[in-house]
Amino acid sequence: MYARVFSFLVVISLAVQVRSETRVAIAHLISQNVTGSITFTETANGIRVSGTITGLDVGKYGFHVHELGDTSTCDAAGAHFDPDDNTHGGRDHAVRHVGDLGNVQFVGTENPVANVDFVDNVISLRGRNSIIGRTLVLHEQEDDLGLGGNEGSLNTGNAGPRIGCGVIGIRSPSGPWNSSASVFPSLFLLTLTAAFVIGK
Known part of the structure; x- marks a missing residue:
């Protein structure tokens, strides 16, 4: 009986381990003037967004994830990523894209x-709000965070044209992202083991 319980716990541990591996994504912003790399790292408190960008004058510039991964031009990346059909807002606002x-x-x-x-x-980096395969966009003007008092503000923050963009792709680790190394095989084993233990 104890051997069966131990096996059951081992399978649970393996499933949780695969699920809990920290995922990291990256976007390389490249345009005529802009150069930079931004990483997106899973933490206990959310996604840490970090990196450096060069090529623009002193000032603030709108910074958004757009819905598509087409960077044939930055405009081809579509609108702000907004699965909830919200109005535009600031990063710390309750209502935002x-x-x-x-x-x-x-x-x-x-x-x-x-x-x-x-x-x-x-x-x-997983689930409904996953930004993988979408585009990180840098705009020409400061984002007014939806506080500009007009329609443009509520749609885009009046941040202006897009002057740099890059697709957000997988950086590490490779295992959990690949279907052949997903959590599902472990869950399958977990189900079989549970059925075995209960059946006995």
Whole structure:
């Protein structure tokens, strides 16, 4: 009996281990002027968004996840990622698009740099709010965070044209992302083991 229980617990442990591996995604922003790499890392508090961007003057610039992964042009990436059909807002607002990540701020004198580092608890690397395969977009103007008092503000934050973009893709680890190494085989074994234990 104890051997069966031990086997059952081992299978549960394996299933949880596969599920709990930290996932990391990355987007490389490349355009005529903009260069940067942004990583998206799972944490206990949400997705940590971090990296650096160069190529723009000092100031704030709208920073969003858009719904499509087509970067033949940045405009081809579609609208803000918004599965809930909300109005546009700031990153910390109760009502916002999933893809609303506010602004990045370029600082410095000769070669301004935007150092990005924050945690967002709305975007995800799995499930309904997953940003994998979508596009990270940098805009030409500051995002007014939906507070501009007009229709454009509630749609896009009046952040202006898109001047840099990159598809958000898998960085690591490779195992959990691949169907051949997904959590489902472990869950299948878990089901069989449970049936065996209960049947005995």
